[in-house]
Amino acid sequence: MSINPADTAWLLISSALVMLMTPALAFFYGGMVRKKNLLSTIMMSFAILAIVSILWVLYGYSISFGSDRGGIIGSLEWIGLMGVGQEPSSVYATTVPHLAYMMFQATFAIITVALITGAVVERIKFSTLIIFSVLWFTLVYCPVAHWVWGNGGWLAKLGVLDFAGGTVVHINAGVSALALALVLGPRKGYHDREPMEPNSIPMVVLGAALLWFGWFGFNAGSALTAGGLASNAFVATNTAAASAALTWMILGWINRRPSVLGVATGAVVGLVAITPAAGYVHPLAGIPIGAIASILSYYIMIWRSKANKVDESLDVWACHGIGGTWGAIATGIFATVAVNSAGADGLLFGNGIQLLKQLAGVAATWVYAFAVTWVLAKILKSTIGLRVKEEEEVVGLDISQHGERAYGGIL
Amino acid sequence: MKKIEAIIRQEKLEPVKAALEEKGVVSMTITQVSGRGSQKGIALQWRAGEYRVDFLPKTKIEVVVDDKTSDLVVATICRVARTGKIGDGKIFVIPVENAVRVRTGEEGEHVI
Numbered sequence: 001m002s003i004n005p006a007d008t009a010w011l012l013i014s015s016a017l018v019m020l021m022t023p024a025l026a027f028f029y030g031g032m033v034r035k036k037n038l039l040s041t042i043m044m045s046f047a048i049l050a051i052v053s054i055l056w057v058l059y060g061y062s063i064s065f066g067s068d069r070g071g072i073i074g075s076l077e078w079i080g081l082m083g084v085g086q087e088p089s090s091v092y093a094t095t096v097p098h099l100a101y102m103m104f105q106a107t108f109a110i111i112t113v114a115l116i117t118g119a120v121v122e123r124i125k126f127s128t129l130i131i132f133s134v135l136w137f138t139l140v141y142c143p144v145a146h147w148v149w150g151n152g153g154w155l156a157k158l159g160v161l162d163f164a165g166g167t168v169v170h171i172n173a174g175v176s177a178l179a180l181a182l183v184l185g186p187r188k189g190y191h192d193r194e195p196m197e198p199n200s201i202p203m204v205v206l207g208a209a210l211l212w213f214g215w216f217g218f219n220a221g222s223a224l225t226a227g228g229l230a231s232n233a234f235v236a237t238n239t240a241a242a243s244a245a246l247t248w249m250i251l252g253w254i255n256r257r258p259s260v261l262g263v264a265t266g267a268v269v270g271l272v273a274i275t276p277a278a279g280y281v282h283p284l285a286g287i288p289i290g291a292i293a294s295i296l297s298y299y300i301m302i303w304r305s306k307a308n309k310v311d312e313s314l315d316v317w318a319c320h321g322i323g324g325t326w327g328a329i330a331t332g333i334f335a336t337v338a339v340n341s342a343g344a345d346g347l348l349f350g351n352g353i354q355l356l357k358q359l360a361g362v363a364a365t366w367v368y369a370f371a372v373t374w375v376l377a378k379i380l381k382s383t384i385g386l387r388v389k390e391e392e393e394v395v396g397l398d399i400s401q402h403g404e405r406a407y408g409g410i411l
Numbered sequence: 412m413k414k415i416e417a418i419i420r421q422e423k424l425e426p427v428k429a430a431l432e433e434k435g436v437v438s439m440t441i442t443q444v445s446g447r448g449s450q451k452g453i454a455l456q457w458r459a460g461e462y463r464v465d466f467l468p469k470t471k472i473e474v475v476v477d478d479k480t481s482d483l484v485v486a487t488i489c490r491v492a493r494t495g496k497i498g499d500g501k502i503f504v505i506p507v508e509n510a511v512r513v514r515t516g517e518e519g520e521h522v523i
Contacts, residue, residue, distance in 0.1 A: 189425070194425055399455075403456035404456050410445050
C-alpha cells in the first residue's frame with residue numbers, strides 16, 4: 001500500500017501527543033506527593049521516558065510486533081529497527097511509514113511503565129526502580145502487547161477487542177502496581193495515618209489537563225487513519241472524560257464537597273475506561289462508560305483508604321486497573337460493527353460472546369501481570385533491595401536520591 | 412510563664428507534636444524557617460556539578476507553658492527531635508509577661 005499523507009500526519013502528531021502524556025503523568029503524580037518527594041516522582045517518569053525510548057528501538061518493538069512465535073511473543077527480526085523504515089509495514093498501519101507506527105507504539109510502552117511508579121512513590125530506591133523498569137518492560141509489557149496487538153498474538157486471535165490499550169496499558173500497569181506495592185510495603189507513617197498532603201494541587205490539575213489533551217492522540221491516533229474512525233474515537237474520548245469528571249464531582253458533593261483533585265482524577269478514570277472502547281462504540285456510550293468508571297474507582301479508592309492495609313500510594317490500581325477492567329467489559333457490551341466493521345458487536349447488539357472474550361483478555365492480563373511483577377519484586381527485594389533507608393525516606397527522596405530540592409533558595 | 416522556641420528538623424515535627432500531646436501540651440504555633448548553625452551547609456546537585464547552600468529549611472515550634480512544665484517540654488522535644496547528627500537544632504526558653512485569649516479577653520496563666 002502507498003503512504004497516505006493525512007494518515008501519516010495524524011499519526012505523527014498523535015505520537016507527539018502521547019509522548020506529552022508521560023511528562024504530564026510526572027506532574028499529575030508529582031503534585032500529589034509530599035514536597036520532599038516531588039522531584040523524585042517527576043524523575044521516575046522522565047527516566048522511564050528516556051530508558052524505554054531506547055529499549056523500544058533496540059528490541060522492544062521487535063518482540064512486541066515482530067513475527068509471531070507461538071502466539072506469545074514476537075521475533076527479533078526487527079532488532080535495532082532492521083527492516084523498519086520509511087516504507088509502510090505490510091501488516092500494521094499500512095498507509096503510513098513503518099517508522100511512524102513504531103514510534104506511536106513506543107509512546108504507549110513508555111507511559112505504561114511510568115504509570116506503575118504511582119504505587120511506589122516516596123520510598124522506592126531509584127536504582128532499583130530503573131532495573132525493575134527494564135525487566136518489567138521486557139517480561140510483561142512486550143509480551144502482553146504482542147498477545148493483544150501483535151499479528152498472531154493469542155488474545156488478538158481469540159478476538160479480544162482493545163482499541164487503544166485498556167488491557168495492554170491500563171490493566172497491565174494497574175495490576176502490576178498493586179503487586180509491587182504489596183511487596184514493597186507501606187510508607188513510614190502510613191498505617192498511623194500520618195499527614196501526607198499533596199504539595200501542589202494546581203500541578204496535579206495541570207498534569208490531568210495535559211493527559212486529557214494527549215489522550216486524543218492515544219485513542220483517536222489508534223485509528224491509525226485520519227478520518228471517520230479517528231473522529232469517532234475522539235468524540236467518545238472527550239465524552240467519557242467529561243462524564244466521568246462530572247460524576248466524580250457529584251460523588252464528592254454528595255459526600256461533603258466537590259474537590260478539584262476529585263474532578264481531575266475522575267476525568268483520568270473516564271479516559272482510562274474509554275481507551276479500549278473508543279473506536280468500537282458509539283460516542284454517546286462514553287457517557288455511561290465514564291460515569292460507571294468513576295463510581296467504581298471512587299468507592300474502591302475509599303475502600304482501600306479505609307481498610308488501611310495496602311499503601312498503593314497514588315491508587316494506580318483503583319484508577320487504571322479497575323478503570324481498564326471496566327473499559328474492557330464495557331467494550332464487550334457497547335461495541336458495534338456499525339462504528340467499526342473491523343470490530344465486533346457487543347452484548348447490547350445481540351452478541352454476548354464478545355463479552356466472554358473480553359473477560360478472557362482481562363483475566364489473562366490480571367494473572368500474568370500480577371504474577372510476574374510479584375516474582376520480579378520479590379527477587380529485587382531480596383537482592384538489591386526495593387526501599388531507601390529509613391533516614392533517607394524521612395528526609396525525602398529529592399535530597400537523598402537526587403541531591404536536589406524542588407523549591408530551592410529563600411527568595 | 413515561659414515561651415519555648417524550638418528550631419528542629421522538619422521531619423521531626425509530627426513526632427514532637429505527638430510526644431508533647433502525650434504530655435498534655437497541645438497548643439503550639441509552627442513556622443517554616445531557614446537557618447544556619449556552625450556547620451557549613453550542604454552540597455546540592457546542579458545541572459552538572461554541585462553548589463552549596465548554607466540556609467537550610469527547619470521548623471520552629473513555639474509553645475507557651477507555665478514555669479513548672481517548661482523543663483519537661485524542653486526535655487521531651489530534645490529526646491524526640493534528636494538524631495545525634497549536626498543540624499538537630501536549638502531550643503530557647505524566654506520569659507512571658509502575659510497571655511490573653513482573643514475570643515474572651517481573659518488574661519493570665521490559666522489562659523494557656
